């Protein structure tokens with residue numbers, strides 16, 4: 001009997017969402033099934049689902065016709081697709097083929113917001129600020145920095161407007177230059193995302209292909225709260 005390559009790989013999960021942000025669906029095999037707190041789940045070999053993490057929300061997805069919420073299972077390390085609230089999963093057995101699919105439009109928005117977050121981080125760091133927090137959720141995306149006390153601009157409204165204008169100009173320049181976005185793996189397995197030579201950071205999120213994919217990047221005037229510089233932002237994905 002001849003085993004196919006695919007046969008020999010059952011049991012391992014590949015993070016397809018890390019290789020291709022725009023992969024909308026894939027026919028793949030179930031590698032594990034189970035239950036979490038009474039909710040059924042299934043894990044598939046080629047995982048197109050990004051679970052919530054790193055400041056990026058979980059994808060909306062489907063296994064067959066059933067809506068699922070992807071979650072990282074701490075014990076196994078697998079991304080498992082749990083039944084959406086009030087729903088169920090098709091009756092799946094290990095080894096069975098199933099179609100895994102994401103809401104691509106929502107994924108593209110998440111990737112745009114996430115990548116714009118890296119860009120805001122980069123231009124903030126270029127001001128001599130240190131990033132202390134980030135969130136890339138739609139409607140609440142922001143990067144927080146600790147700035148040196150010597151940055152006198154942050155102490156009054158005109159100065160904060162001036163500092164924001166510097167950030168906006170740097171962001172607009174990087175988007176106009178369409179800087180390439182890439183991810184590489186270090187020998188220890190860590191994944192590092194690069195915005196050309198402008199910025200690099202360890203990251204397990206989904207990104208756009210180049211900064212020209214970003215549209216409507218808007219930075220309201222930054223705020224200073226409890227000694228932290230808060231740079232909120234919005235962004236969308238350029239239509240393709």
Ligand SMILES: [Zn+2]
Nearest residue numbers: 114193203205
């Ligand atoms: Zn990232």
